[in-house]
Amino acid sequence: xxxxxxxSFTVPGALPLGVFGSVVLLFASFSGGxxxxxxxxxxxxxxxxxxxxxxxxxxxxxxWIGLIALVLAWVLAARQxxxxxxxxxxxxxxxxxxxxxxAWTAPLLLAAPLASRxxxxxxxxxxMVRDGFDxxxxxxxxxxGPFLLEVSPDWRNTTxxxxxxxxxxxEGVTRxxxxxxxxxxxxxxxxxxxxxxxxxxAVTRIARKLGGNAALALWLGVANPVVVLHLIGGMHNxxxxxxxxxIGLLAALHQRFHIALILVGIAVAMKATxxxxxxxxxxxMVQHYAGKASFAKQAGVFVVSGIVAVVEIVIALAVITWxxxxxxxxxxxxxxxxxxxxxxxxxxxLTDIIAPLLQVINPDISYNAVLEVLRTIAxxxxxxxxxxxxxxxxxxxxxxxxxxxxxYQVAFIFNSVTLPWYYVSVLTLLGTFRPPSWLIKLxxxxxxxxxxxxxSDGNHQLYNWWWVLGMAIATWFxxxxxxxxxPQAGEKEDEKTKKPSPARAE
Numbered sequence: 001x002x003x004x005x006x007x008s009f010t011v012p013g014a015l016p017l018g019v020f021g022s023v024v025l026l027f028a029s030f031s032g033g034x035x036x037x038x039x040x041x042x043x044x045x046x047x048x049x050x051x052x053x054x055x056x057x058x059x060x061x062x063x064w065i066g067l068i069a070l071v072l073a074w075v076l077a078a079r080q081x082x083x084x085x086x087x088x089x090x091x092x093x094x095x096x097x098x099x100x101x102x103a104w105t106a107p108l109l110l111a112a113p114l115a116s117r118x119x120x121x122x123x124x125x126x127x128m129v130r131d132g133f134d135x136x137x138x139x140x141x142x143x144x145g146p147f148l149l150e151v152s153p154d155w156r157n158t159t160x161x162x163x164x165x166x167x168x169x170x171e172g173v174t175r176x177x178x179x180x181x182x183x184x185x186x187x188x189x190x191x192x193x194x195x196x197x198x199x200x201x202a203v204t205r206i207a208r209k210l211g212g213n214a215a216l217a218l219w220l221g222v223a224n225p226v227v228v229l230h231l232i233g234g235m236h237n238x239x240x241x242x243x244x245x246x247i248g249l250l251a252a253l254h255q256r257f258h259i260a261l262i263l264v265g266i267a268v269a270m271k272a273t274x275x276x277x278x279x280x281x282x283x284x285m286v287q288h289y290a291g292k293a294s295f296a297k298q299a300g301v302f303v304v305s306g307i308v309a310v311v312e313i314v315i316a317l318a319v320i321t322w323x324x325x326x327x328x329x330x331x332x333x334x335x336x337x338x339x340x341x342x343x344x345x346x347x348x349x350l351t352d353i354i355a356p357l358l359q360v361i362n363p364d365i366s367y368n369a370v371l372e373v374l375r376t377i378a379x380x381x382x383x384x385x386x387x388x389x390x391x392x393x394x395x396x397x398x399x400x401x402x403x404x405x406x407x408y409q410v411a412f413i414f415n416s417v418t419l420p421w422y423y424v425s426v427l428t429l430l431g432t433f434r435p436p437s438w439l440i441k442l443x444x445x446x447x448x449x450x451x452x453x454x455x456s457d458g459n460h461q462l463y464n465w466w467w468v469l470g471m472a473i474a475t476w477f478x479x480x481x482x483x484x485x486x487p488q489a490g491e492k493e494d495e496k497t498k499k500p501s502p503a504r505a506e
Contacts, residue, residue, distance in 0.1 A: 014076035015100050021069030022107040024062055025233065029112040032059025032456045034120075034234075037149050039181060041112070063114070063456035070104065071225045071451050075482040078444065082219050083485050093215035094204075101200070101223045105232050109193060113185065114233030116421075116458045120150035122237065123184045125160050126170020129326070135160040135167060136329030146179045152458075154339070161333045163317075165269035166237055168324035188235045195239030196222075196231050199428055202246035207432040209253045210398050220431035220443060225451040227428070230421035238421045241270045242428055245277050249404065249429075252281045253397055255288050261309050265316025272334050273425065275313070276411060279390045280404045282309050284397060338375075343462050344418040344450075347374040375416045382414035398433050405429040420450050437486050445479040 030041050031050040042048045049055050077100055085093030113119050124140045124147040133143050139157035140148050148156065160167070169191070177183035200222045207217035221227065231239040248263035260281050267274035285305035290298045321328060343349040351371040358365045386407050393403025408425040412418045423446075430443050449471055454460045461467040 011076065014073045014080050015096075015103055017069055017076060018073030018100060018104040019107070021066045021071075021073055022104050024066030024069065025114065026066075026107040026111045028059050028062035028066055028456065029114050029233070030059070031055055032057075032061070032063045033111070034113040034115065034117045034457055036112075036181060038146070041182075060456050067225070067229070067452065070228070071448055072478075073100075073104065074219075074223060074225050075444070075448065075478055077219055077223065079482045079484070082216060083483060083487075085215055086213070086487050087485065094218065097215050097219045097223060101218065104223065105193075105196070105228055108228070108232045109189065111233060113235060114456060115229055115454045116234040116236065117150070117152045118237075119185055119188050119235040120147065120181070121152070121155055121160075122166070122170050122188060122235075123147045123174060123181065124151050125162070125167055126172070126174040127179070129167050129171040130174045134327070134329065136327060136333055146181055147174075147184075150181060158339075159333045161330065162237065162271055163269040163330050164321045164324045164326040165266060166271065167326055168320065169240075169270075171324070185235070189232075192231055192235040192239040195241075195243040196227075198243030199227075199231075199239070199246050199424075202243070202250045203428050203432060206246070206250050206253065206401065206429070209250070210401060210433050212432050212434045216440075217431035220440065220447075221428040224427050224447050226420055226447050227424050229451060231424065234421060236421045237270055238424050241267045241274050242424050244270070245274050245425070246428060249277060249281070249401065252284045253401075257281065257285050257288075257305075257308075258312065261312040262316050265313035266320065268313060269317050269320040272330075273408070273411065273422075276386070276407050276425075277404050278309050278313060280393060280400045280407070282306050283390075283394050283400045283403075285309075286394070287396060287400075338416045340417045340419070341371075342418070342460060344412075344420065345415055346413045346418075347371060347378040347416060350374050378414040378416070382411060385410035385414065401429055402433045402435075405433075420454055423450065437483075440486070441479055441483055444483060445475045448478055449475045 029035075035042075035051050035056075040048070040051065042051050050059065077097060081090060081093050081096050081100075084090040090096070108114075121140070124143070125135045127145065127147050128135045128138070128140065128143050131143055136159055139155075139159060140151050141156045173184055173187045173191075177187060200218065203217050203221050204214040206212075207214045230236055244263050244267035248260040248267065251257075251263065252260035261278070264274055264277050264281065267277075282302065282305045285308075286298060286302050289305070290301040293301075341348055343352055348371065351367060351374050354374075355365070355367045355370040358370060389403050389406045389410055393399045393406070405426050408429075412422050412426070415422075427443065427447065430439070435443075452471060453462055461471075
């Protein structure tokens with residue numbers, strides 16, 4: 001008799017693995033996250049030593065364990081739910097993904113800031129407005145207090161690039177909580193969650209309107225670990241901005257163009273990148289009012305629609321600027337964070353490659369000089385790319401939404417600074433328009449790579465070349481395994497992915 005033991009490995013379910021990861025992230029956030037410099041929960045419980053030395057190291061280790069579990073859970077959701085659903089084997093996929101999303105994000109509602117200290121800057125900027133300072137001309141250092149102690153030293157003398165809505169919101173938060181850092185973070189967590197819910201609500205409806213797959217859109221664009229980590233964990237203002245743009249695009253698909261433009265205008269008052277969506281709403285207006293008309297009528301409708309779009313967005317901006325009592329100074333500060341250096345931005349990546357080679361020829365050539373030149377060149381390429389994408393997106397509603405996502409991607413490739421949460425604007429739309437399988441695989445791999453690139457305190461691994469190489473290889477294998485069996489053209493798919501909605505607007 002053969003008495004040799006056999007061992008088997010059971011792949012865990014995506015739902016419990018993700019919950020495990022989120023719970024670990026919750027506890028890790030208080031000792032290994034973007035922890036406070038003074039005060040905080042651990043100090044209040046007289047166990048503040050866990051935020052320093054070996055305690056912090058254990059917290060950071062727990063962060064990586066939790067994050068890896070959450071990322072793998074998301075990948076498993078593709079293999080266990082999305083791929084079978086697209087092959088027609090799991091009709092309740094949307095309900096399953098929605099349940100996972102709720103379960104994965106619930107523990108993070110109680111977490112301290114993760115992977116970024118930006119929320120402390122938001123509180124500081126709001127307090128500056130509250131106390132009579134101008135964040136567009138002065139740095140946080142002019143207003144010492146509890147909030148300043150939590151702001152990263154890199155930003156203590158830097159003006160803000162955000163719009164008046166961001167500062168007005170921050171002023172309201174700090175008037176509500178005073179100088180209580182913990183209470184301020186709780187309010188910003190609520191704001192971030194509301195934006196996150198708005199994104200989920202809009203994205204699935206955009207997918208249905210375009211005849212896409214709501215389960216795929218929810219999995220790729222909302223349950224995505226990049227989105228969950230940086231919107232719920234990091235509490236970035238992208239949550240509000242992307243929610244407003246997403247709801248605006250949904251309104252435009254339903255021919256509620258004035259509502260759409262006002263929402264985008266409000267989003268621009270939060271962050272200028274929201275403006276990228278405006279030209280694509282203009283295409284939707286042209287398609288609705290002159291879709292089958294002569295070229296002359298289409299041209300006329302285009303001009304009128306463009307003027308209306310600009311006027312309504314400017315009105316929204318002007319009203320918010322006036323109501324908040326702020327100025328238009330943010331327009332000159334949009335590039336104020338250009339000191340950030342990481343290879344997610346195309347000009348920086350090229351500089352990392354080119355500058356050392358040029359310095360071999362001429363040691364006097366500085367890295368910053370090369371970077372400045374390449375950023376200028378990249379700006380030209382960005383403008384050309386945005387115009388090209390916009391023009392190619394003129395045909396129907398699907399291409400307009402597709403073009404919006406592509407335009408954001410063009411902007412982030414050529415932008416002077418790109419941070420992981422910027423990609424939320426791309427990811428949230430990517431699953432709505434029946435994307436080809438190669439694009440889904442690319443987005444999945446990129447999400448795994450970027451999702452694991454940033455540490456609990458906001459530092460990244462992108463200059464650790466062994467990590468980059470190893471993660472690139474691992475990401476490729478993980479993606480191939482997770483999406484094995486993805487239906488190709490002509491194979492059986494879920495009916496909802498093959499047939500447009502009767503309400504499809506094209």
